[in-house]
Amino acid sequence: MWKLGSDRLYGYVVTKGGNQLQGYLRWDGRKASWSDVLPATRPGGSALAGVGFGNVERLEPMGARNLELTLKPGQVVRLNAVAQQGRAALSPMTVETDGRVVEVAMRDLESVDFLPEPLDRAPSAERLHGTLITRSGLGFTGYIAWDLNEWDDSEVL
Numbered sequence: 001m002w003k004l005g006s007d008r009l010y011g012y013v014v015t016k017g018g019n020q021l022q023g024y025l026r027w028d029g030r031k032a033s034w035s036d037v038l039p040a041t042r043p044g045g046s047a048l049a050g051v052g053f054g055n056v057e058r059l060e061p062m063g064a065r066n067l068e069l070t071l072k073p074g075q076v077v078r079l080n081a082v083a084q085q086g087r088a089a090l091s092p093m094t095v096e097t098d099g100r101v102v103e104v105a106m107r108d109l110e111s112v113d114f115l116p117e118p119l120d121r122a123p124s125a126e127r128l129h130g131t132l133i134t135r136s137g138l139g140f141t142g143y144i145a146w147d148l149n150e151w152d153d154s155e156v157l
Contacts, residue, residue, distance in 0.1 A: 023097030
């Protein structure tokens with residue numbers, strides 16, 4: 001059953017210190033949807049081989065830049081995270097849990113198990129959704145983002 005907010009990443013996070021958090025996830029302040037891509041390359045490669053979060057079952061950082069991903073079919077792959085637009089390769093993530101937002105630095109992250117969203121919860125902010133009409137009359141309906149940063153209804157445009 002679909003519900004509002006059902007495109008949002010949700011998971012169970014364990015830190016190296018043993019903290020356990022479950023809730024809505026966001027990477028680098030902007031990646032929070034199952035359709036977002038974790039930019040990465042194969043070890044030793046230079047071609048971008050990003051993986052959509054919707055294909056990942058489990059994520060485990062392996063050092064400062066390496067990730068081990070268990071994909072939903074069960075395949076395990078190792079990737080190197082790629083820095084983008086002057087940001088660190090593995091930027092902090094946030095977990096929205098029990099009405100609070102907790103930031104987790106990648107160096108402190110043990111693992112993330114991606115889970116289906118519970119039907120009885122919703123994120124504190126929803127994705128912006130609407131229809132864009134071009135000057136020539138073409139219409140596009142879907143999720144909206146400005147500068148790839150402002151994409152939910154809590155942002156100030």
